[in-house]
Amino acid sequence: MTELSLLPPEAPGHQNTDIAAIMQLLSARGNRSANTFEAYKRTAEKFINWAYGEGKSLPELTVNDITCYLSALEEAGLKPASVNYNRTILNQMFQYLVDLGHIQKNIIKLAPIPGLY
DSSP: OOOOOOOOOOOOTTHHHHHHHHHHHHHHTTTSOHHHHHHHHHHHHHHHHHHHHTTOOGGGOOHHHHHHHHHHHHHTTOOHHHHHHHHHHHHHHHHHHHHHTSSSSOGGGGSOOTTOO
């Protein structure tokens, strides 16, 4: 199993359980193609590093946080289709975390679709 490349922890309380939940997701998605697995891993790393940089664990994030993250991806030069691809992966990730009981709701579903906000 691969490791996540994460920033040094200045840890929100849920950091260890966030990482364990993401690793469980990656393990569950491990039977897909190598490219799909790497896309999930890259997206998870980038997102969780961003969340921790904002001082928040996954259960503490809001719809506004997600909107800000998606906007930051666009501002970094990603095209709307690429931002939407990231949103799609995050949506699947958050739904898995809801099903796992790690978070209460999938806030990605409530965030505006890239290119429309």
